[in-house]
Amino acid sequence: MIREITIGQYYPADSVIHRLDPRTKLAGTLVFILSLFLFRSYAAYLVATVFLACVIRASKVPFRFMVRGMKAIVVLLMITVLFNMFLTPGEPLVKLWKLTITREGLELAIFMAIRLSYLIIGSSVMTLTTTPNQLTDGLEKGLRPLNKIHVPVHDVAMIMSIALRFIPILLEETDKIMKAQMARGADFESGGVVQKAKSMVPLLVPLFISAFRRANDLAMAMEARGYHGGEGRTKMRPLQYQKRDRIAYLTLVVYLLAMFAAKRIAGF
Amino acid sequence: MPIRTEHLNYIYNPGTAYEKQALSDIDLELPDGQFVGIIGHTGSGKSTLIQHLNGLVRATSGTVWYNGEDIYREGYSMKELRSKVGLVFQYPEYQLFEVDVFTDVCFGPKNLGLSKEETEARASEALRQVGLGEEYYKKSPFELSGGQKRRAAIAGILAMQPEVLILDEPTAGLDPHGRDEILDQIQKLHRERGITVVLVSHSMEDIARYVERIIVMEKGRVRFDDTPKKVFEHYRELEQIGLAAPQVTYVMQTLRGAGMDIDLAATTVEEAKASILNYFQKKAQEG
DSSP: OOTTOOTTOOOOOOOHHHHSOHHHHHHHHHHHHHHHHHOOOHHHHHHHHHHHHHHHHHHTOOHHHHHHHHGGGHHHHHHHHHHHHHHOOSSEEEEETTEEEEHHHHHHHHHHHHHHHHHHHHHHHHHHHSOHHHHHHHHHHHTGGGGGGTOOHHHHHHHHHHHHHHHHHHHHHHHHHHHHHHHTTOOSSSSOHHHHHHHTHHHHHHHHHHHHHHHHHHHHHHHHTTOOOSTTOOOSSOOOOOHHHHHHHHHHHHHHHHHHHHHHHHOO | OOEEEEEEEEEESTTSTTOEEEEEEEEEEEOTTOEEEEEEOTTSSHHHHHHHHTTSSOOSEEEEEETTEETTSTTOOHHHHHHHEEEEOSSGGGGOOSSSHHHHHHHHHHHTTOOHHHHHHHHHHHHHHTTOOGGGTTSOGGGSOHHHHHHHHHHHHHTTOOSEEEEESTTTTOOHHHHHHHHHHHHHHHHHHOOEEEEEESOHHHHHHHOSEEEEEETTEEEEEEOHHHHHTTHHHHHHTTOOOOHHHHHHHHHHHTTOOOOTTOOSHHHHHHHHHHHHHHHHHHO
């Protein structure tokens, strides 16, 4: 029942996108998201759509996995769209009772909807094609320059990779404890808000205890294997840019130019 | 009440890259009052199977019948089924959450909507059955030893007074003493109350000593389903699927190979001893 959460879930497949250096994918995702907010034009979004579709196609991940991540933000999306649609002042289009839909509002609502959903799908492409470990490796190496200004990059990356690693473990644990309490007649579904909150106690108490126990065990195991932070630590598989990464960066530049051109030439 | 499964199939994560057939076409019947052992390698589907028996997992296809009723029928009360088919999970002590042992054991019967008196009576009875006296009632579950915690957790299921008791690896992680204690108490319970007991384990030794029927699972299918003696005759095949017959079986095989005329079907140390002594007696008489 809880297994349906896709954020941070890797979809194993053999594709170019999977093989790209995680730094390339991180940079690519960042550029893609920025481009969505920088170019406000239908023509540019058409370019973004084509680009996104090509990347998804190349990743060999079924499209419905991307859409699954959207479920989480449906409510947020609806609210954004409605607020923008009704509360933006401008030239009125339709009048519904006391609410007015303006041309500017409608336009803004459409843009926001596109931006938000592309943002989610774009980052899903990254998380679905990159294992959490690769992702933190990429972050660590990509952010290494920040070490100079005393940002503990290695420690942050380690914390992130452990946190990510614990998500499926804790999900599984939650599932197990939930089932165990259901076997004792616990009911997690029916009842009002108060009742539901109360019914969470038999789930949350064991979950927290187990999380602490696991954290303790992990810390001990890391120390036993001589972990002492990032200083002097080398990688078994150091990240190295390949030819395909250079091609990817080049594609990214072409994409940006196309966005720019689309906005300029089409002008809408 | 008897449980029957019919063409039970279960697929994990259908339609994804992680798709896995966990159970294929399981037909089983568990009559009243039987002491059954389910054995299988890790990932053979035994835990998945028992979670079907009290409706925690819904089969991809196939049906489970409890007392002649289809549990997937619309309007069937899963809550009632779960009170009748008690399932003790692996490491059940991880589900303890109340401030003291007694309150925790009361959680199950309280969920059944019983009165306070009835709930407390059942909790005391259950704690007595697992051998935890009144001095433990007000203790925090975290003050108990591993074996005591586990017994408190088992009491939490017993307090619901199930007609079928299923235990998933109840002895995992316990020392030999704690293991014998728990298994002996389960056996006593089976004899006293006549309930059906299903014991899931991967230790042949544990199982051979207590159960009257063994179900061997392999890759989501039932490989053998018979009395312990009959199942252990296939000890070569058991080895192939990563299991082993009890050690006495090997001892007896070796002795037979050395020319001693002894009973190969002995599954416990006691039976083996009797058979070997019997052989020497006969030999002494002849000689």
